Amino acid sequence: MTFKDHVKDLMGIELSKVQENQFEQYFQFLVEYNQITNLTRIVEKEEVYYKHFFDSLFIAASVDMNQVKSICDMGSGAGFPSLPLKIVYPHLSVTIIDSLNKRIVFLEKLVKLLHLDRVSLVHDRVELYAIKHQASFDLVTARALGDLSMIAEMGLPMTKVGGLFLGLKGTNYEDEFNQAQKGIELLGGKISFVKHQEIPHDFGHRVIIGIQKEKHAEGYPRTFAQMTKKPL
DSSP: OOHHHHHHHHHOOOOOHHHHHHHHHHHHHHHHHHTTSOOOSOOSHHHIIIIIIIHHHGGGGTSOGGGOOEEEEETOTTTTTHHHHHHHOTTOEEEEEESOHHHHHHHHHHHHHTTOOSEEEEESOHHHHHHHSTTOEEEEEEESSSOHHHHHHHHGGGEEEEEEEEEEEOSOOHHHHHHTHHHHHHTTEEEEEEEEEEOTTTOOEEEEEEEEEOSOOTTOSOOHHHHHHSOO
16 A cells, blocks of 8 residues: 555545645655755655654544644654644644754745745744743644653643643653653643554554643743653
């Protein structure tokens, strides 16, 4: 099966020719730009398509993205998972926060190349941005940014009440999942689902932890030093 077939079979997403071309442009530009700015160690085509693109779109197997209007992607790096989702769901309003300006520069060029609108690229530390943008997004995501306690403390405050925070994890998530329970409750969150998926072609295992925000908790996130020294 091809990437397009897997996306249709597992997520129910039928990619248009325009979207297929956007993914191809994304891949080509990522690999070219990676030669001058280190963005990812994954550069082989099939790996990029499955470990980055497919992995990002897997969110749509758990969340009805047609009902989501705004998404905040914390520490997105080269645009994952929010930009693959934006390609497939062009109605989304996307905000990407990253503390490294070289990544923001790459993303600015990429967004222009792919003709994506309603994408806001923010050069800032996530915890500082979160303090100023409380309860602002329907969906907040974090992929490869930190342990669940920390990313939940940064992400849940930005999530609207009734919205979802998603932590994207690999196989060994259980310990941090158990340790984060108390903090998630303090932050007004409740575990909504834990979704597992084998990435096709033996490219690994993905776990998505969905946390629904039931109420807003004031005073979070704390400083990075406080979160590191004393997790919730």
